[in-house]
Amino acid sequence: MNPPVALTIAGTDSGGAAGTAADLATFAALGVHGACVITAVTAQDTTGVSDIHAVPISTVEAQLHAVFDDLPVAAVKTGMLGSAGVVELVARLCAGRPLVVDPVLVATSGAVLGGEDVRRAYLDHLLPVATVVTPNLDEARALAGHDGSPEELARELAGLKPAVIVTGGDPAATGECTDWLAEQGRPPIPLTHPAVPTKNDHGTGCTYSSALAAHLAHGTTLREAADRAAAYVTRQLARSQHWTLGRGRGPIAHLNT
Structure with a gap:
């Protein structure tokens, strides 16, 4: 039987930790044939x-x-889109398909990957046609234009029609991370998973969103896909926890051994 097909629309990462490198490796690990559309080529390593x-x-x-x-694309995942024009193009051509939007606006290193025009294009064009958007807390605040708790931001962004999963959370107190899943008209629900203490987390957001898309391509429900994607990321962080690759924040593992 043919595997399901998932498409990533994103930039490259020359260090191999994030972007299309992370997406395609995650698709393959989860039994999905990966296709890719490149929006930008970056010179990038673990330092920025x-x-x-x-x-x-x-x-x-x-x-x-x-x-x-x-x-036969069963799911689409977006990462770095880079310009308002590309955001609008993707919204037009991907509407009606299972669509996971990872709203990449600012890199962990602080590099700006999308300005105010890109933020507005996400809000006006892409989020209204998305199945689910997966911002971390900083990205959720950038999209909303103000600070707020993950729960509050998830509820607000879900008002634009997509389901929202605000990822991450502060694991210091409990040893757990809490993602907040919100769907329009429903109260947000917490999704907890173990925290992995590591500095090797470059590419974590890309890996989570592409794992979510892979499970949706298999026909899994959103809630189950979210749980499975978090479990996959937790497992891969544990694999790379003690690696010493690169001079900065090392890559999350994309190996199965």
């Missing part, structure tokens, strides 16, 4: 992003048509 080359929007569109015209 030193250069970004945006792919022309016409080339992004050509890649999207090449994939959609040939493969």
Whole structure:
């Protein structure tokens, strides 16, 4: 039998920890054939992003048509989109498909990957057609335009129609991380999973959102996909916990052994 197909629309990471490298490795690990549309090429390592080359929007569109015209895409995951034009293009061509949006606006290193026009394009065009959006707390605050608790932000962003999973949380007190899942018209619910004390977490957000897309491609419900994606990320963080790769925040593991 053919595997399900998932598509990542994102930038590259020359260090192999995040972006399309993380997405395609995660798809493969979870039994999904991965296709990719490249939006930007970055010079990036564990210490940060030193250069970004945006792919022309016409080339992004050509890649999207090449994939959609040939493969039975069961789920789409977006990462770094880079410009308001690309955000609007993706919203137009991906509407109606299972769509996981990882709203990449600022890298962990602090590099700005999308300005105010990109933020507005997410809110006006992409989130209303998304199945689920997976911001961490900083990304949720950037999208909402104000500070707030993860629970409050999840509820507010779900008002734009997608389900929302605000990921992360402070594990210091309990040894657990709490994600908040909100769907329009329903109260947010906490999803807890074990925290892994590690500095090797570069690519964690990409890995979580692509794992979520992979499970949705398999036909799993959103709640079950969220639980399974968190379990996968926890397992992979434990695998790379004591690695010494790179000079900065090391990569999350994408190995199965």
